[in-house]
Each structure stands twice: as C-alpha cells, then as structure tokens.
Amino acid sequence: MSAKMTVSRILALLSVTLPAFQQDRCAEFGLKRAGGVNGYDWRDNRCEGEYIRDVASSADLQLVSFGAPVPASALTGASPISLAWATAGAALRIRGESLRSRHYYRMDAKPGAVNSFQWPTRVLSQFKLQDRELGIVAWTGAGSAVRYVPIEVNGSKTVAILVRPAAELSEVYMTLRAEPSGTVVARDKALGLNVYPAGRGFQVALPKLPRPGLYRLSLAATLRDGGSANGVYVLQLPAN
Amino acid sequence: MDQQSAAARLRQHLANRAREYAESALKQDGQAPLADVRKLEALSRLAAMAEPAAPKPSHRGIAIVFAILSLSVVSLMLFKRATKTAVELEALVTAVRFRITEPVQSRSLLVKSISVSGANISDPDEVLGRAPVGARIEADGGAITVQHIKLSNATVVTLERDSQSALQFDINGEGAVIEVSLSGKLRVSGRPAEFKIPRSLSFTTGASPADIRFVFPGDADADLFRQWPIDSLSTFEADESRTRRVSSIKSGAIFFEELNSQERKLREAEHIQFGAVDGRIRTARFTKGEIALRFDGTIQGLTTGAGDPRPLMPTWLDLARANQPLVLLWTTAAYIIGVLFAILKWLDFNV
Numbered sequence: 031m032s033a034k035m036t037v038s039r040i041l042a043l044l045s046v047t048l049p050a051f052q053q054d055r056c057a058e059f060g061l062k063r064a065g066g067v068n069g070y071d072w073r074d075n076r077c078e079g080e081y082i083r084d085v086a087s088s089a090d091l092q093l094v095s096f097g098a099p100v101p102a103s104a105l106t107g108a109s110p111i112s113l114a115w116a117t118a119g120a121a122l123r124i125r126g127e128s129l130r131s132r133h134y135y136r137m138d139a140k141p142g143a144v145n146s147f148q149w150p151t152r153v154l155s156q157f158k159l160q161d162r163e164l165g166i167v168a169w170t171g172a173g174s175a176v177r178y179v180p181i182e183v184n185g186s187k188t189v190a191i192l193v194r195p196a197a198e199l200s201e202v203y204m205t206l207r208a209e210p211s212g213t214v215v216a217r218d219k220a221l222g223l224n225v226y227p228a229g230r231g232f233q234v235a236l237p238k239l240p241r242p243g244l245y246r247l248s249l250a251a252t253l254r255d256g257g258s259a260n261g262v263y264v265l266q267l268p269a270n
Numbered sequence: 271m272d273q274q275s276a277a278a279r280l281r282q283h284l285a286n287r288a289r290e291y292a293e294s295a296l297k298q299d300g301q302a303p304l305a306d307v308r309k310l311e312a313l314s315r316l317a318a319m320a321e322p323a324a325p326k327p328s329h330r331g332i333a334i335v336f337a338i339l340s341l342s343v344v345s346l347m348l349f350k351r352a353t354k355t356a357v358e359l360e361a362l363v364t365a366v367r368f369r370i371t372e373p374v375q376s377r378s379l380l381v382k383s384i385s386v387s388g389a390n391i392s393d394p395d396e397v398l399g400r401a402p403v404g405a406r407i408e409a410d411g412g413a414i415t416v417q418h419i420k421l422s423n424a425t426v427v428t429l430e431r432d433s434q435s436a437l438q439f440d441i442n443g444e445g446a447v448i449e450v451s452l453s454g455k456l457r458v459s460g461r462p463a464e465f466k467i468p469r470s471l472s473f474t475t476g477a478s479p480a481d482i483r484f485v486f487p488g489d490a491d492a493d494l495f496r497q498w499p500i501d502s503l504s505t506f507e508a509d510e511s512r513t514r515r516v517s518s519i520k521s522g523a524i525f526f527e528e529l530n531s532q533e534r535k536l537r538e539a540e541h542i543q544f545g546a547v548d549g550r551i552r553t554a555r556f557t558k559g560e561i562a563l564r565f566d567g568t569i570q571g572l573t574t575g576a577g578d579p580r581p582l583m584p585t586w587l588d589l590a591r592a593n594q595p596l597v598l599l600w601t602t603a604a605y606i607i608g609v610l611f612a613i614l615k616w617l618d619f620n621v
Binding site for chain 1: 373378380392394413414415417418445447449451452453467468469470
C-alpha cells in the first residue's frame with residue numbers, strides 16, 4: 031500500500047471519527063450540538079455557540095456572573111477576552127452565557143491546571159452583546175460540592191454577583207455565612223431592588239466581609255405569581 | 271393389447287418381411303418384385319401410425335414451484351412484522367413507569383402538600399427539626415414550591431395517581447435531587463410553622479427507592495416535565511389487592527408514523543405492552559386525576575391482550591402499502607398474472 035493511500039485512509043477515518051469525538055466533548059457540558067455557523071459546538075479549546083433552549087424549571091435562581099463585568103468593548107472580535115483566576119485547579123470549569131432576554135448562547139470550557147484562559151470572540155462578536163449582557167462563572171467540584179471562583183476579566187478584579195431568576199420575583203432575601211464556621215455575616219437581608227424581571231440578571235450587593243475566604247450565599251425569593259424559590263452558592267470571596 | 275405392444279409387433283413383422291424379401295431378391299440376382307416393395311412400404315406406414323404419440327412436455331412442476339414461492343412471499347408480507355417502528359403515543363393513564371436515559375429536570379410545581387420518604391434530607395434551616403427521617407409539609411395559607419426534581423441517567427420513575435388531586439412520584443435511582451422552597455403559613459409534620467422568608471429543603475435519593483407524594487391545589491393541571499428521553503415504558507399498575515398487574519390506560523391512541531400516522535385507538539384498561547423503546551416523553555401533565563402523556567420514538571415490540579398477547583406491530587404488507595404503493599401495485603399485478611398463468615398451465619391450456 032502506498033504512503034499516499036495510507037494517508038488518505040487515515041484522513042477518511044478521522045473525518046468519520048472526529049465529529050463523534052467533538053460531540054462527546056460538548057455532551058459533558060449538558061448541551062447538544064446545534065446546527066449552523068454559530069451553533070453550539072466544539073471550537074479549539076471550548077464548546078461555544080447558540081443552542082436550542084433547554085426546557086428548564088421556572089423557579090430556579092441561577093448564578094450567571096461572578097467576577098468582573100464584561101464591557102461591550104471586549105466583544106468586538108478584535109482580540110480574545112483574557113480570563114484569569116486566583117487558584118489553579120485542574121477541575122475548574124468556566125461558563126459564559128448571554129444575559130440578553132431570549133438569546134440562548136453559551137460557552138463552556140475546562141482549561142485544565144492553569145489559572146488563565148484566552149477566549150476568542152470571533153463567534154461572540156456576531157451577537158453584538160452590550161455591557162453586562164455576558165455573564166461568566168467559574169467553579170470547581172460538582173453537585174453540593176460546587177465552589178464558585180471569581181473571574182478576572184482583561185485584568186479587572188472587580189467582583190460582581192449576578193443572579194437570573196426564571197420567573198418574576200417580588201423580593202429577594204440574602205443570607206451570608208462564612209464557611210465552614212457558619213458565622214453569619216448577613217441574615218435575611220432584603221435586596222430591595224423592587225423589580226426582578228424573569229430572565230434578567232439582578233445584582234447581589236454583598237455586605238462588608240470580615241476577611242476574604244469561602245462564604246455560603248443563600249438567596250430566598252418570593253415569586254410574583256405565588257410560591258417561592260431558593261438558591262445556595264458557595265463562593266470564594268476576596269476582601270471588599 | 272395396448273398401443274405400444276401392437277406397434278412393437280408391427281415393427282417386428284416389418285423387419286421379418288423385409289429380411290425375407292431381401293433374401294429372395296438376392297437369390298434372383300437382386301430383382302425384387304414391385305408388389306413386395308409396395309407391401310413393405312404399406313406395412314412401414316402402418317407401423318409408424320401405430321406408434322404411440324410422444325408425451326407433450328409438462329409445465330406442472332414449474333406451476334408448483336411458482337405456487338410455493340408465491341405463498342411464501344404472501345405469507346411473509348401478511349404475517350412477518352416489523353421489528354422496530356416509529357410511533358407517537360397520546361394517552362391518559364392512571365400510572366406509568368419509565369427509565370430515563372439522560373440527566374433531566376422537571377418543571378417547577380406549586381403543590382398543596384408534599385410527603386417524602388426514603389431520601390436523604392438536607393435541611394440547613396432545620397425546618398423539619400433535628401434528624402428527620404421523612405417530611406410531610408402541608409400549605410396552610412402559605413406556598414410549597416417544588417423548584418425542580420433532577421434525575422440522573424438510568425433512574426426509573428413511577429408516576430401513579432393517588433386521588434383526584436394526589437400524585438405519587440416514586441424514584442428508583444441514586445443521586446436524584448428534589449429542591450423544595452417553603453414560604454408563608456404551613457404545617458410541617460403536623461405542627462404549624464410560618465416562613466416569612468422562604469426556606470429551602472432538599473432531598474437526595476440513595477440506593478433505595480424514594481417515595482414522594484404531591485397533592486395539588488383544587489382541580490390540578492400540573493405540567494410535570496417535558497422532553498425526557500426514555501428507553502422503557504410501561505402502563506400498568508397493581509390492582510386493589512396489590513397482587514395483579516392491570517392496565518392503567520384510560521384512553522388514548524397510538525399513531526404509527528411509518529403507516530402515514532395511522533391511528534390505533536386505545537380502549538380503557540387495554541393491556542398494551544411495549545417492547546424496548548427509544549424516544550422521549552414530550553410532555554407529562556397531571557390533570558384531573560389522570561396523567562396525560564405524549565411520547566414519540568421507536569418501539570421494538572407492541573402487543574395487546576393479557577392472556578394471549580396479539581402483536582400490533584405493522585406487517586411488511588402494511589409497511590409496503592403505506593410506503594411503496596406503486597411498487598406494491600406492480601408487484602400485486604405481476605403476482606395475479608403469474609397465478610393465472612400457473613392455473614392455465616396446470617389445466618394444460620396453451621398460453
């Protein structure tokens with residue numbers, strides 16, 4: 031068999047197996063690959079793109095951003111977004127998500143044992159997202175052992191917390207405890223934002239922390255149409 | 271004396287005479303009397319006429335082979351059934367059991383009461399008191415919100431109507447999480463409690479099955495979940511004596527996609543049994559004491575009847591009729607012509 035034939039056979043085999051391999055790489059993030067140029071799919075070092083809306087519960091409070099806000103100027107496609115975090119951990123996961131209403135875009139990455147990640151914005155720039163329309167969270171662990179890590183964006187170390195409710199809320203109450211001691215920093219403090227529309231992120235302003243470290247943030251919300259919702263997040267918080 | 275022996279004797283007689291006349295002609299210097307030669311010619315014609323006619327070649331063998339082949343093809347088309355077919359099921363049932371093939375999450379549910387047993391409880395706010403073994407919470411002006419039920423791959427779920435407004439939601443599979451949010455005036459394990467700030471409870475299943483009972487307010491119409499992928503489906507429940515399986519079907523229909531969505535109505539209590547399935551429960555609602563299911567996917571086997579199950583999978587003929595009508599038309603025409611041809615041959619008609 032000639033070398034040319036061998037190479038062509040290997041290429042043919044790769045063309046069959048590579049899409050399946052890529053599909054598996056995105057499946058671990060819980061979304062199926064979508065069609066189209068900007069569809070959710072494997073791209074270089076991440077899974078990224080628009081997806082068909084998952085059928086979600088209507089009473090969840092989702093932490094969608096923890097770290098520095100992303101300005102619209104960073105989403106032009108000219109240069110990648112530079113993400114960084116304080117501790118290098120092999121199991122860290124990063125998720126970027128569109129916070130625009132009814133826009134289903136997500137980026138998932140597992141950067142490995144490093145403490146930075148370059149996020150090319152070629153796909154992201156197509157959607158022309160505005161200031162604060164992109165949320166980024168990073169975490170380690172799974173299930174009840176999830177620990178959220180603040181993300182620095184293009185060198186900014188500001189820490190903002192955005193939570194998105196699936197249904198409209200009437201009020202949200204915050205309780206913050208130090209971990210693992212359980213020392214209460216704030217208890218049942220109403221956020222008092224008055225308006226909490228469904229599908230739009232609201233900011234959770236933290237009280238002054240006694241020291242940087244691990245904290246358990248519990249949110250309790252009453253739903254505008256009756257019922258309630260709770261969310262608990264364990265956060266690695268810097269001094270504020 | 272039959273025709274064959276008469277002909278043989280004539281041939282023998284002709285040979286003897288010919289030898290006699292030949293010898294006589296040799297003695298007379300080769301001169302044969304003309305009368306003898308004519309006699310021989312007449313005798314030869316007579317012998318030829320006496321020969322029995324050669325049997326005509328028979329076509330009956332071909333006809334038999336053709337008939338056997340035809341019957342085999344017709345039998346296959348009539349009795350051989352598809353091993354797999356795409357269906358859509360719409361049914362109202364009082365119980366259903368299925369197995370999940372991917373991690374899934376329910377819709378949120380606003381319930382009047384919830385009871386959970388057989389699951390590990392996470393109660394950070396000590397809503398249930400210390401070391402609870404189960405939970406029973408009833409709304410008493412307040413609200414109980416089941417934020418979601420998260421199930422992992424290979425979990426078996428049984429939904430069963432308990433009353434007009436109560437649904438049993440049993441989970442057999444590790445790692446399922448039920449998140450509940452409580453607010454306002456409630457009764458927790460029989461004791462009054464009030465949560466001005468909503469409090470959360472979560473339940474996680476272990477190796478043993480967990481039983482959850484929801485009571486919905488008023489005439490319930492609860493959207494339980496959507497698009498759950500499953501690989502098994504059963505519409506049976508235990509009868510009142512708990513000793514026999516009975517069908518839980520109240521009404522419904524199965525649509526066979528490959529038969530141009532042909533509908534097969536389901537009767538109340540019809541004993542429908544599904545083989546392996548590969549599809550999704552598109553929607554599941556608990557409405558007026560019944561579970562309304564919409565499933566679509568492929569099934570490998572479908573029978574009706576309890577004692578002597580009768581297959582409902584489409585036959586090859588059904589599939590051919592629905593999908594290849596032109597091919598079926600020409601095949602049938604060729605078959606009928608072939609049968610007529612074989613019958614005529616059988617009857618020795620010249621065709």
